[in-house]
Amino acid sequence: MSNFDIFIGETTGTAILILLGGGVVAAVVLKRSKARDAGWLAISFGWGFAVLTGAYLSAGISGAQLNPAVTLGLAIEGGTKWSDVPLYIGSQMLGAIIGAFLVWVTYMGQFAAHLTDPEILAAQPGTEGLVDQKAAPQAGPVLGIFSTGPEIRNVLQNVLTEIIATFVLVIAILTQGLNNSGNGLGTIGVLITALVVVGIGLSLGGPTGYAINPARDLGPRIVHALLPLPNKGGSDWSYAWIPVVAPLIGGAAAGGFYNWVLA
Template sequence: MSHFDIFIGEVTGTALLILLGGGVVAGVVLKRSKAQNAGWLAISFGWGFAVMVGAYLSAPLSGAHLNPAVTLALAIEGGTRWSDVPLYIGSQLLGAMIGAFLVWVAYQGQFKAHLTDPEIVASQPRVEGLVDQTSAPEAGPVLGVFSTGPEVRNVAQNMLTEIIATFVLVIAILTQGLNDKGNGLGVLGVLITAFVVVSIGLSLGGPTGYAINPARDLGPRIVHALLPLPNKGGSDWSYAWIPVVAPLIGGALAGGYYNWVLT
């Protein structure tokens, strides 16, 4: 596959993944949304189907990595050239930012209604001495639409949760669809991967929100920091390294396990 195919496939597929995945969170969380309070089950299935759409579209072009942890695992496994890894990851990050921006475009009215609601504004923590409260370090009230955050802040537990969840995702992908020729997931492989994501969300998503994808978390977090949202609060940069580093570790472990144990 050409570099152009990789770029287009990963940008398009990851943008669709984040548009639909972030979109389901926005629908469930934001005020004045018809899907408000639909719950964790809707979010888990929404993310699973988002993966299915993004992967199905990008598989013929780029192999449907859509995730730096998957790209790293495939480079370790041997199905992806190491020289292509920066292109894959850069394209995924760009696609994730585009998808997050489109979520904001689609839900502009709901973001405004949510962030100007007196109850939401009153609940926002304030940092003494900080003039611009939008730069406060705490996670803002709509950050969860864009990126993940832990329910219990414990670095070791948060890291382990993301490593384990990413390992499950990546080992499932390696063992049921991606081949050495780089042709990517077939239709059945895309469907299986989607349901693996649903399973991870339902079983392992509770502690951290299951980033399991560095681009999925970092790209939208950057967009959250840049968007002109009133009363949006902070982007929680003190936590942001965990959903980047931990999935990469999980992906590397899965690639090594596949090479040394399963083949």
């Protein structure tokens, strides 16, 4: 596998992953969307299908890691060379930024309608309509389309939730369906992983929105911060380290556990 294969596969696969994953959240959240208020079930399955599509697209090119936590777990397990790790993670970050930008392009009119709606603006921090300002002190009204945030802000719980959810994801990848070289997902592994992501969303996603992927959270958060959206609010940078650091810990723990117990 060449450096070009890794770059193209991870960038393209992650871009599709974020386009479809962020797209389903936008479809459910934004006003003037035909899928508005479709609910958490739609979001959970939408993210699962996003993983399925992005991973199938890139599995034969780069192994479809699409997630720095997965890359770290595979490097610790031994399937990915440590010298390839920076290229994998850099490509995943670029893909996540591209995918998030394409979500905005796709829903441009809905973003504009949503962010100028008096009902939406009245419910934001600093206004009389806000019920609990502690619930989202720096999160704007559309940040959830791009990045995750906790329902209850408790650093320990939020960190542990992301570690546990990411551990489940990465250990599932390591134990089911790697490709022949062991550096990414095989055909069966893509399907299994997509179903695992749906399961994580339904079972473990409630507290924090299940980032389970540092690139998935940080790349789109950067796009949110840069886009010229009126009334978009803050990007909640005080929380941003948790969906980066905690999934990396969970991925590393899964790689170590696999080598120690399951290999």
